[in-house]
Amino acid sequence: MNLKPTIGIETHIELNTNTKMFCRCKVVDTEDPNISLCPTCIGLPGALPVPNEKAIRYITLLALATGCAITKKGMFHRKNYFYPDLPKNYQISQFDLPVGENGKLEIVIDNEKDYVEIERVHMEEDTGKSSHEGTGRIDSATSTSLDFNRSGVPLVEIVTKPVIQSSKVAVAYIEELRQLAIDLDISEGKLEKGNLRFDANISVAPSKSDELGTKVEIKNMNSLRSLERAIDYEIKRQSSAIENGESIIQETRHWDESKETTTSMRSKEGSADYRYFSDPDLPNMVLSDKFVNQVKESLPSLPHENRNKLVETGLDLSDSNVLSKSEKWILELYFKVFDNTKDSKATFNWITGELQGQMRKLEIKSLPEWFSPNFLSDIIQLIDANKISFTSGKVILEELIQKDTTPDDVAKKLNLYQENDESAISKIVNEVIKNNQDIVERIKNGEDKLVGFMVGQIIKSSGGSINPGIAKEILSKELNL
Amino acid sequence: MELLNLSIRELNKLFVNKKAKPSELYSEIFDRSASSEAALHAHLSLFEETNLEKAKNSDERFSNSENVGLLDGIPLAIKDNINIKNEKTTCSSKMLSNFVSPYNATVISKLDTEQAIYTGKTNLDEFAMGSSTENSAFGLTRNPWNTDYVPGGSSGGSAASVASRSSIAALGSDTGGSIRQPASFCGLVGFKPTYGTVSRYGLVAFASSLDQIGPISKSVDDARIIYSSISGHDSLDSTSINDEQIDLPFDKNATIGIVKELMEDGISEESKKEVDKVIDILKQKGYNIKEVSLPLIKLSISIYYLIAPAECSANLARFDGVRYGLRVDGKTSYEMMENTRAEGFGDEVKRRILLGTYALSAGYYDEYYGKALRARKKMVDEFSSIFKECDYLISPTTPTEAFKAGEKTSNPLEMYMSDLCTIPANLAGLPAISIPTGLSSNNLPLGVQIMSKPLTDNSLLNFSEMLEKELDFNRTPEDWSK
Numbered sequence: 029m030n031l032k033p034t035i036g037i038e039t040h041i042e043l044n045t046n047t048k049m050f051c052r053c054k055v056v057d058t059e060d061p062n063i064s065l066c067p068t069c070i071g072l073p074g075a076l077p078v079p080n081e082k083a084i085r086y087i088t089l090l091a092l093a094t095g096c097a098i099t100k101k102g103m104f105h106r107k108n109y110f111y112p113d114l115p116k117n118y119q120i121s122q123f124d125l126p127v128g129e130n131g132k133l134e135i136v137i138d139n140e141k142d143y144v145e146i147e148r149v150h151m152e153e154d155t156g157k158s159s160h161e162g163t164g165r166i167d168s169a170t171s172t173s174l175d176f177n178r179s180g181v182p183l184v185e186i187v188t189k190p191v192i193q194s195s196k197v198a199v200a201y202i203e204e205l206r207q208l209a210i211d212l213d214i215s216e217g218k219l220e221k222g223n224l225r226f227d228a229n230i231s232v233a234p235s236k237s238d239e240l241g242t243k244v245e246i247k248n249m250n251s252l253r254s255l256e257r258a259i260d261y262e263i264k265r266q267s268s269a270i271e272n273g274e275s276i277i278q279e280t281r282h283w284d285e286s287k288e289t290t291t292s293m294r295s296k297e298g299s300a301d302y303r304y305f306s307d308p309d310l311p312n313m314v315l316s317d318k319f320v321n322q323v324k325e326s327l328p329s330l331p332h333e334n335r336n337k338l339v340e341t342g343l344d345l346s347d348s349n350v351l352s353k354s355e356k357w358i359l360e361l362y363f364k365v366f367d368n369t370k371d372s373k374a375t376f377n378w379i380t381g382e383l384q385g386q387m388r389k390l391e392i393k394s395l396p397e398w399f400s401p402n403f404l405s406d407i408i409q410l411i412d413a414n415k416i417s418f419t420s421g422k423v424i425l426e427e428l429i430q431k432d433t434t435p436d437d438v439a440k441k442l443n444l445y446q447e448n449d450e451s452a453i454s455k456i457v458n459e460v461i462k463n464n465q466d467i468v469e470r471i472k473n474g475e476d477k478l479v480g481f482m483v484g485q486i487i488k489s490s491g492g493s494i495n496p497g498i499a500k501e502i503l504s505k506e507l508n509l
Numbered sequence: 510m511e512l513l514n515l516s517i518r519e520l521n522k523l524f525v526n527k528k529a530k531p532s533e534l535y536s537e538i539f540d541r542s543a544s545s546e547a548a549l550h551a552h553l554s555l556f557e558e559t560n561l562e563k564a565k566n567s568d569e570r571f572s573n574s575e576n577v578g579l580l581d582g583i584p585l586a587i588k589d590n591i592n593i594k595n596e597k598t599t600c601s602s603k604m605l606s607n608f609v610s611p612y613n614a615t616v617i618s619k620l621d622t623e624q625a626i627y628t629g630k631t632n633l634d635e636f637a638m639g640s641s642t643e644n645s646a647f648g649l650t651r652n653p654w655n656t657d658y659v660p661g662g663s664s665g666g667s668a669a670s671v672a673s674r675s676s677i678a679a680l681g682s683d684t685g686g687s688i689r690q691p692a693s694f695c696g697l698v699g700f701k702p703t704y705g706t707v708s709r710y711g712l713v714a715f716a717s718s719l720d721q722i723g724p725i726s727k728s729v730d731d732a733r734i735i736y737s738s739i740s741g742h743d744s745l746d747s748t749s750i751n752d753e754q755i756d757l758p759f760d761k762n763a764t765i766g767i768v769k770e771l772m773e774d775g776i777s778e779e780s781k782k783e784v785d786k787v788i789d790i791l792k793q794k795g796y797n798i799k800e801v802s803l804p805l806i807k808l809s810i811s812i813y814y815l816i817a818p819a820e821c822s823a824n825l826a827r828f829d830g831v832r833y834g835l836r837v838d839g840k841t842s843y844e845m846m847e848n849t850r851a852e853g854f855g856d857e858v859k860r861r862i863l864l865g866t867y868a869l870s871a872g873y874y875d876e877y878y879g880k881a882l883r884a885r886k887k888m889v890d891e892f893s894s895i896f897k898e899c900d901y902l903i904s905p906t907t908p909t910e911a912f913k914a915g916e917k918t919s920n921p922l923e924m925y926m927s928d929l930c931t932i933p934a935n936l937a938g939l940p941a942i943s944i945p946t947g948l949s950s951n952n953l954p955l956g957v958q959i960m961s962k963p964l965t966d967n968s969l970l971n972f973s974e975m976l977e978k979e980l981d982f983n984r985t986p987e988d989w990s991k
Contacts, residue, residue, distance in 0.1 A: 067612050071827040073605065073713040074592050074614060076746050106823050108869070112842045117826035167841055174831070303869035305878060308718035308820055310747050 030235040035192035049182035050077030061175035069180035071115030083182035086214040091128025091149040102313035113156035123304040126150030134332040136349035145189040154181040195259035232266040242276040258283040342372035368405035398432040406435040420444035513674035531567035531582025542675035551669035555629040580623040586676035589630035592711040601645035604853030614711020616739040631666030653986040658911040661691030668695040678726035686931025689943035693906035696954030704938035705750035708743030714824040716817035719935040729974040757968035766801035766899035780905035783946040805888040815881035822865030896962040906943035906958040945982040
């Protein structure tokens, strides 16, 4: 049977506001439990929520950036369910009137553009954190510790339509969404810190069927790697079940990272009726045209726009995609260097290969102040003009990262400029031949591998200023090889 | 000097003129509660010890003429669903019997700046759900006019406290009549302000879209003084409003509407007679009076008993034994939460949580809660159009005089009907006041309710004060110790 999978993804992104969504407690990044709390975010009797305008601005930014239609008169709803780390035992969220609806996000798959349709973008407040001692599951834990620092931190939830057909697209979608959040400066976007969390709804149906299969929700995927593996596993599990004539149960399954399988979660919240209703503590969320226009005007250059600009410089879509997902300063550096070199591929390679490689090796996160974009374009241009070797370029770059100097000074100091005058090179070559007659004899007798030794001697005599290729070329000519 | 029967303005004048001291009033108040509490049980806690220092400081200010305002040194009773920092807020529930609030409600912060003094926290129906103060986990409160009778509810403790003079005035909260009905049963003024004019921050929520804090007092002027102190925009309450008051005429240029639907079946002859008495007074004074009809008022109890329980089912979900209050252990977290809620809540609270949970359930939302919301909206529209023709609407406050303790406890529906006249103002967010008009044949107080459009609180108080003067009720309960 030919089967096709369909995937929808729900992503929660933690917003990087200073304070929480409905109180003025600081958002803290600490292991110290329960240090940023107030009556509102721990649900004391009588405490009330007051919305964080900045968070609503951030959510509107994301909704606009994903091309959503903005709901002018939105609402806050209560989503009711009991869980020990949910202080009010309801979560303030949005239901039928979210901030944004019907958007799409451009992604790149194999050097081609693709789009993931977005169903909705809405606000939600985060819960506290539970640590279930013993089993890790609430129903069988011996005790549960609670930390409410995270309680009430603003989240934006992005729900895709069921349109994703592979783990590869799912991963590309999350990478794109993460970059978007970072470029909008609304989140740190760190997966390892839980700034970005996702659940996947997966179903499998016969390829020819217009209807979707029974959907299964997968939770607990903490990295892109686990997202990919969990989706692949679940597609396989459902496909073989269908092929064996078994039916799929609509349920929530838990991705087990160590066993690399999904297991059924028999928790009570699985089949919850959330009894959404408009929160009477909060007035309607009115997003005026003026507000929306202001937010629109503040939109920065988005990842897909950056990709278009990069493609215009001559890079292919795949390389452009890599650069669009780099840190902002790298993107800026690329455009500055490209302006001088007009060589997109070399600029791309030097930045993503040599520069970032050296920085990783030296364990530095940002370039020193003295490092001018012109350094890179100088190096690229010197190599291009054969004035230095590629290897020398790397040496110069390494120096420039560590010392406040210039490419020219380094090249001079380390004698890296290449000798390009053929007669001068011939002179050195002949000198070396004269001093190594025995080697020359052996080469002529067929010991080809000694050519390399001779080239080494020539470079050594020149103090490293001769291009090995040219040295070998002239040596061959002189020895009539 | 007998200070307990005086109004806030009279007391302040004595203090300012150094003819009496706040600490003298303080002593009289606590002497009174020492004798009245055993018979009435108006208070759940008395702050005699903790607030003595405040009374002495108040003496000091008056003697140095540094007093801050009319409420300086005035002992007020506070309903025990309003948070006072470092004091218990029990809501008359076993669930919160050990809960000490770490913060002040906004109304308390405001009264604190005016240097008001608190006599203690008053009894209520558990989480303000009830109309008789019999649904208290800590025992019922009795009506000072006749201790066989209930004081009304849910702010019955506050009303009994003021009526028995163990406080000068009190704060209550009103979700469906919980200020006005007990005020009426106890011969007092009870004022529910326009929704949003008094901050709800720190008031333990029953039904957020209906709850409003307000005063219970001996006179309209006392109510006005407290209202002007506790009202005003609060950035901690998103439903708090910042709009200016609207002025209505309160002399004979005002048009008075008599609500037809609240003068029909289900309203006792005695209650109707009080309205007639008021109509006669107004006619004599030359007011233009007309009968008006608001047909949807007949649905108000049905609407209310879907909306209020729905909101309460979510509002009371936070009481789970996890972070504060009662905890009854269980083998798992869920079992602990279930055990806690099973043991912590009384029957009426459970009844309303279940009703509200059902009304919001998938498949029933549209039929129940959704429909109630639409009906509420229509009722608001109905009021808006009536207020184009009338400035004030008059009706009985309660269908009957106070009923006997135990009389309606076995029949919740009958109990719910006692809020028939008061619920509409909560559904429409209107300011509404009950003022005492006379005594029934059983020697129990009766009152009338006056409603006006939102944000006309000050005019409503002025109009009521005019009526109060004409009615000259001026009666106090005697000998509640019987």
